[in-house]
Amino acid sequence: MPAQETAGSLEGHNSDIFTPAHPTISDAIREFFDLRTKPVQPIAYTHKVHLANGMQCTDCHVGVDQGPDARIPSVNFCMTCHQVIATDKPEIKKLAAYRARGEDVPWQRVYGFQPSAHVRFNHAPHIRNGVDCSVCHGDMRQQTVAQRKVDHTMGFCVSCHQQKNASIDCVTCHF
């Protein structure tokens, strides 16, 4: 998701202004040291099971091969299958409950750059150039709830760009 929207959610909905400023000094310090709280997912979604059942990443994360961002599916999308599949499971019941309340599932970000990093990452060209999802996201077949398996530091990006002799010009990613 674009940096400024992350910044916006940092700012929080209690304010009637949007600004890249940090709401508290501690937020500023946390971002400075890139300290992230482990995301708590509302539903214990398991990538492992879905992938084991032969689904592809792009089945749910539509658009990841066309543009910058991957879509996080909406509750409706999940329910297209879970109308009938595994309806008895507690987590699926939670899912259905969200749908019933007319709410979307508030999935939490796992990856994503700090706003102050000013990174304009674009998935599509990476996928086109045969970078496997697992390179940056780890092997999802082994993960249930998504974990931040790979640390997306600049060193991580640059070293790969150098190997594949992709551009390491700053403005390739920072603008």
Add this chain to the structure above:
Amino acid sequence: MERRDFLKISAVAGATAALEGCGNPDHQLIRFVPEEDLIPGIATWKPSICTLCPAGCGLLVRVMAGEAEVVRNGQLGLLKMGLAKKLEGNPAHPINQGKLCPRGQAGLQVTYHPDRIKGPLVRTGRRGSGQFREVGWDEATKQLVQKLSELKASKQEGGLAFVTAPLRGQRKTIIDTFVASFKGLTSIEFAFFDDSVIRAANAASFGHALPPTVDIGTSNYVISFGADFLGTWNSPVAQSLGFGHMRKGRPGQRGKFVQFEQRISQTGASADEWIPVEPGAEGMLALSLAHVIIAENKQLATAAGHAGSLIEGWSLGLPDYAPEKVAAQVGVKPETIARIAREAAAQDPAVALIGDAAVAHTNGLFNALAVNALSALLGSVGKPGGILFASGSSAKPPAASLQSWASEVSSGATAVDVLLLYNANPVFAAPAEWGVQRALEKVPFIASFGSFIDETSALADLILPDHSPLESWLEDTPVSGSAKTVVSVAPPAMNPLHNTRAMADVLLDAAHQLGGDFAKTLPWKTYEEAIQASFAALYKEKGSKTAKDADEFWKKAQEQGGWWSTEPSQVAAVISAGTAVKNSAPQFSGDSSQYPYHFLPFASQLLYDGSLAHLPWMQEVPDPLSTAMWGTWVEINPRTAEKLMIQQGDLVEVVSPNGKLRAPALVSPGIAPDVIAMPVGQGHQNFTRYATGRGANPISILAPANVEGTGSLAWAATRVKLSRVGRGKLILFGGSLSESSPELKHR
């Protein structure tokens, strides 16, 4: 070594307290199920129409997925939805061909404005107190319908008035039909910068009651009398495109452009020759040019045809208008007049146009007729490189004038029970002398369809907020800017952010609830249906090469943003014999001994007539000439300033026979010493956080003089005096006025 490792070494320990709620759903807004299926980060471009001025340019809206805080059934939450991100011109649209003026591009901020009315409001405090209560649409509509049915029952004449901005297409049809059924007058159209004088003149001279479509692009010689045609006048984007083409679009051929006015406008600034002329003498000047052309047999007087015959003494070669005879009154050297006349006559095509202040004098109609005659004499009417007329729909000039209506109501001559307001802010944009406010206070029930609280809607009892243009169905039939017939249409570019409804939908809804013959006169359930119907009719009339039936025609039109003819439209002129008019000198209110200066209000390039003063972009972008931001100014010639001991930025008081105002002085070489100019747009008492209480409103001190022979305001016919009263606040983006620094003059 990692950057943050390095930092941790040098870090203050224990400074990182845990933050509540980060990454935890329990501490965040709920998210609603998205209504649209969107892929994040991928833009789609949707056609739309610019409604911010009468030009009616076509838009392309860049729409991308985003998360908006919205209220759904009383609960605040986040909704993933398509959001307009940028406005650009629609390349397919004949008027603006992909280009867009600064005002049009700021349209985005209308949709996202923090002070937009978020749902229907009912007045709770006393009128004008600004205290309202949010209500649901059902209650709001019920209240409206109830008032209207009471009115219907009372069977009283003209009990309903509907004040709108000049409208076109189905919205106008719906409003007029609606009002008519109350045996009322037609809607009262009001805008400060209206084109009725030019329409009247063109109707008389050329048989087209329309503003001209000036084909500047292929012209070789353009004479403009006061018209700011590159800034705000008529169809500025179309005219700017033409201007660019005239200058450099034709290799080896570059047209000349001469501007006559009292203050260098943004347009005058781009002229090859800028020549100051006495206020109101434009018509006389035009005839003097004509005199030279005829006298030197560059053209036969008869070449001007009917347009010429409307000018007294034309057939005789305008003996009274010899340059040396009129030079003094016109304020232009005889030799200059003669030279311009010869140049123009030598160039083909050459065109003359008039607008803005030149037609806002008491003799504005005469000026317009004179310039029309000159154009006709130059042989450029109805030809490429000259003046053309599009087939505008609403050729008939507005029936009722706000001024007379206001005076009748405030005097009690007419009783109005219900007043509906749409996109018009007469309390701000009409001279105080008209007494619009007094009239409104006499009306027991006022309902406004506006999206913002402004000086006028603040007086409303009921507010039924319209969608923003981007959230709404749009259609338009531009009357100028392209020789082709243009019928624009666009579906909503995005879903509504707030609890708003399209004015036309509310009106249709009300009509059906009122029942009666509305079922016949307004058969459509929604505005969309109404537009579709008009396109069905259009398909029947014009047919189509590409679409096989009305539905496809309708769909295609929506995709490309409208329908336009491939060929220039040919509309028969309706010439009615008119009597020749003689020169009438401009009348100014306030005598010159007491009020030595002409007061020249002008349209702001960014705030237009003030209706855009609420957009932060328009406030902060520097004005092209003054470079002023976030405020207004009074433009004064250096000599005048010296005489009155006024310095740049001083607060000056401008006094007219009808009122006074205060604003900072801007000393500029681009204005006549006997003229004081001031931009329209600032000086709002009540118009969102960005415009309220900022600067002064020149309209407030205007004399209520009218243009002879028309109902419209002669807004350039006021005289003023001014004096320094202290230090003012003038925020300029630009530093030095001239490129050669004043310091260098010390040498």
Add this chain to the structure above:
Amino acid sequence: MAHQWGMAIDLDRCNGCEACVVACHAENNISTVGEEQAALSRAKHWIRVERYYEGEFPDVRVKFTPVLCQQCDAAPCEPVCPTFASYHTSEGLNGQVYNRCIGTRYCANACPYVVRYFNFYNPIWEKPLQLQLNPDVSVREEGVMEKCTFCVQRIKAREIQAAAEKRELRDGEIQPACVQSCPTRAMVFGDLGDPESEVSRLARSSRATKLLGELGTRPKVNYLPRDSWHDSENA
């Protein structure tokens, strides 16, 4: 060879309408600073239309010149930056890397065109105005220098698209927001590295001049000055 992005501005077409300025604000998430800060000369307009009066009434002339970052080949702003926040990109742009900027403002002093704008405070959008923000462009924070990027986000997007479609970029395919909006078509953008491109053609024309060219900054924006009308021309 790598692209060398450049621009040509025909001042004979420009009518100073400010459309480019608003287009730039909309495209590049440039915040409005408000009355108080504007009064302190802290307004940010990556592109501005300079207006100069010449002469005195009644013989007054006005001159408009849109001034944006000239993307100099010998840019004074680049060597002075101690952290490489301001640097020369492989495509000849004067890059500004916000996350690397520590706010010495040395670049802004060195720039003879004064086209670098500094965030003296964190920008603020009163909700929901922020919904307009362009997700393709960073929102710059307090203490960071910013300036015209030739709409690098549009350049990148087109390059990525062209690569996906396995084709070369077409001349005129990329249009920065200002160029796209210009109602008189006064601005032309393209690849100066390609001698066939429209912008190269204009750069070669006898009318082409550079702003403050005498300083040796080798700007990549070419100005074609206002022409005058000669009777002979059309006679």
Add this chain to the structure above:
Amino acid sequence: MTAKTPEQITNDLLRPLSGISARYVFWAALLAGIAVAALCAFLYQVYSGLGVSGLRSPVFWGFYITNFVFWIGLSHAGTLISAILRLANATWRRPVTRCAEVITVFALSIGATFPIIHLGRPWLAFFLFPYPSERGLWPNIRSPLLWDFFAINTYLISSVTFLLLPMVPDFALVRDRAAGWKKKIYSALALGWTGTPKQWHRLETAMHIMAIAVIPVAVSVHSIVSWDFAMAPVPMWHSTIFAPYFVAGAIFSGIAALILAMALLRKLLHLEEYLLPIHFENLGKLLLVMSLLWFYFVFAERLTTWYGNEPSEMAVFWVTQHGSYAPLFWAMVSCNFLIPFPLLAIKKLRTITGTAIASFTVVIGMWLERFLIIVPSLSHKYLPYRWGTYRPTWVEITITAGTFCTMVLLYMIFSKIVPVISVWELKAGRHEEPHALRLARQPDQVEAD
């Protein structure tokens, strides 16, 4: 004036170290208070953004950089002067050197903070520090700011050493007289000095090497500071004269600061018998030379600009000559030349008071000079459309005032910890010095104490 035994000398010079008067506490508290206010102002600026300063477009540098240049300039007092005097073996220098070297160290440390204070994002200042990172990014060696970073650090280290070395014997002196915790501290500082001929020899050699080494460093520092400006194409900045101009100005302001400091010490610490009119006389002459040199540089710069008649430079020229900055300009000329010149040139006026007054005006004048080099040029660059102005805010003023107070405070504290006049040097040279000559009749004492 009565004759002094080495014992008396030691007593006199060590007296200030013992006991703190109420007046001292009052002034210390006052100065500390203002210094703390400045610190708060800075934290406030970090918290709310650089917008709280008066900086704006196009004047992106103002008070902070003025102070930076001013303090770095002032730091040329000591090291350079005392080094030169040492090498020139000017014996009258002996009581002067330490006061001078202290000014250097303190002024330098204060000046060095300003480049950080003026940053938009001071918490990222470490980007200037070349450290290996996974991102493979290094600072830009082409940037004069980076040259500053290294030059100033080098200068600081060397002048601190230069200051500390000759202190060692005096620390030993204090150690031998102190008791308790003081003794512990001073014996640590004394680095086991016992005053053996070997140690004496080592010290002398070290001092000699340092004296030679520090001069080019000092010159380079202010040249580089001047290049911060001269390297940017800004009217009136882009000039070859800048490096020597700045170095001369630096020494000029340095000497002034030194005279001022000495005058105060003399009064407050009752060192009338040690800081004699001759010292002020000699330094006054030096100041006179520098004043003339300064005037010569300004004259040369102005004259060439005026003849050059380059429009953009003329804009700046006129705005300082008789435009909006003229009052400041002429104030600067008076402070740096018109007032000090007669005071220093006329023998009768070249008294302690005279030189002190002259020095005072010079310090002010040199601050103005830095300001007038920076602001008028930035506010009148090439495109008149973007000409602007600059007004400092309370934040900048507070921080500026704070640094002056900090300087004085540090000096006060120092005078309580270390004898401000080098005891051993004075004794060593006493037989050469007028008042010491009168002691010659007495049996020579070995520095046993």
